[in-house]
Amino acid sequence: MQESRLKHESRTIKNLVEDYRAGRIVIPEFQREYVWRKSKAPLLIDSIYQNFPISSLLLWRSDAEVHARRATPRANRSGSTSWLIDGQQRVITLSKTIDGEDGIDGGFNPDTEEFKLSNAATRKNPDWIRVADIWSDEAFRRLRRQFDGSRQAERFEARLERVRRIRDYEVPIVEMVDHDFDDAVKAFERINTLGVRLKKEDIESARVAARHQRLIADEIVPYLHQIRQQGFQRLNVMHLFRACAFIARPDGRNRTPLHELDRKEVVGAWKQTKQATGQAIALIRSELGLINMDILWSGALMVPLIAICATVKARDRKADELVGWLALAALCRRYSGASETALEQDLRACKQSDPVRALLANLRTHRSTLLAEPKDFFRFAQRPQWPADPVHRQYESRRA
Structure with a gap:
């Protein structure tokens, strides 16, 4: 039996979301429900935009028979699966934000460099641009044509490019390798019971x-x-x-x-x-x-x-x-x-x-x-x- 170890690496947000959606990163059954309020999404995106750290994720790599908590995305069983022990709220929020799905439709104001949830007012206001459109290559090409000829075009385009680079932000990953199921559950329990919140x-x-x-x-x-x-x-x-x-x-x-x-x-x-x-x-x-x-x-x-x-x-x-x-x-x-x-x-x-x-x-x-x-x-x-x-x-x- 191989000795258990911890593997340290980093992955871009784009790769993390792709792995989650493809079922290569899965939420295990013993995880909690997704509980973040939608209002947290703009704060998370802004932290990455400001190049602030958003903490590491903890994965558990295993070939064991483990049940997923969520029916979708479906777990990919073609190889060993990475089970998400800590970081579910961040990964799911990023996945929802990229496409603006499930009501987490973020907006960005290139003049003030603010992020907020889209609403009726921001959708009518040309100063606000959907984050999902900035991240979409096709939609972004249309946006760039709108800025052509304006005095603020260069400054706004630079800020929109910075939003696009959020997808390339590298998140530190700690992966539990060759740990058994009980170890994974214990790790989850300790992270969620021994964490110290700021007073x-x-x-x-x-x-x-x-x-x-x-x-x-x-x-x-x-x-x-x-x-x-x-x-x-x-x-x-x-x-x-x-x-x-x-x-x-x-x-x-x-x-x-x-x-x-x-x-x-x-x-x-x-x-x-x-x-x-x-x-x-x-x-x-x-x-x-x-x-x-x-x-x-x-x-x-x-x-x-x-x-x-x-x-x-x-x-x-x-x-x-x-x-x-x-x-x-x-x-x-x-x-x-x-x-x-x-x-x-x-x-x-x-x-x-x-x-x-x-x-x-x-x-x-x-x-x-x-x-x-x-x-x-x-x-x-x-x-x-x-x-x-x-x-x-x-x-x-x-x-x-």
């Missing part, structure tokens, strides 16, 4: 880093590490971003993300955010006697506190009212549901003349009574990740 904080950090270079690496990450060492591990990048964006434009009607603000605004707001976060931590320690966030189960609980510390002068703040709201919000699990909506409501409350009263009003819409009930303490006591440390014992003694 919102990852995406927002990337956007901020792109707009404000060195701010993340030199300022935000070191400070986040510093406060986590102090026991406030539940504060994350997004919490600090939300507070910072509020501080940058506390009077704004709508929230403006940091990556849309100019650098001067962000740098100034970040300095205030650090100072206000320090003040909020000091309040929690002095007024509640807490040394970490074991009881404060979400970092979102600190965002309104930081916002108020930054925008309300110290002499006008009432520490007992602030930490009173914080304790009630923690007991009522204020951000356990639609946390983004709740946080947006509470940051709007922070703009009011009496922010604590406005925050309490928000809590009352979340819960009929603000009086602590036995079940509130029971929820905390049952959290298995809490260590039996002095802070936990201190909370239990207060409850008693």
